[in-house]
Amino acid sequence: STMHDNRNVSEPLRRLKLLTRTKVRNDDTTVMWGYLLLIGTFVFFLLSMHTMIVSKFMPYTGNKILDALKDDKYYHFLIPMLVPVTGLAVYFNWMSMKMFRHN
Numbered sequence: 759s760t761m762h763d764n765r766n767v768s769e770p771l772r773r774l775k776l777l778t779r780t781k782v783r784n785d786d787t788t789v790m791w792g793y794l795l796l797i798g799t800f801v802f803f804l805l806s807m808h809t810m811i812v813s814k815f816m817p818y819t820g821n822k823i824l825d826a827l828k829d830d831k832y833y834h835f836l837i838p839m840l841v842p843v844t845g846l847a848v849y850f851n852w853m854s855m856k857m858f859r860h861n
Contacts (some may be wrong), residue, residue: 770847802838802841806837806838808836809827809830809837809838810834810838813827813828813834816828816829
């Protein structure tokens with residue numbers, strides 16, 4: 759008896775079509791959603807940095823919202839941290855639901 763099996767290992771993978779390239783249609787919106795996600799992340803980052811850092815060095819403007827952001831000691835950290843933590847909670851909830859259903 760030999761220690762190595764002589765079967766072609768890539769045959770089961772070819773049957774599952776894991777290594778074959780799928781055809782992508784021209785109306786695929788993945789690239790658009792990717793750019794929208796990047797732009798949204800960048801805008802959220804800029805607004806968060808302005809709220810947490812820049813607004814503390816700005817003078818009082820007389821605008822209630824901008825002055826409230828300047829004087830805030832709590833919510834300017836809570837809101838930017840709430841978004842990624844909520845995203846992670848939703849992702850792990852979705853992943854655990856998939857694992858529960860498929861096992």
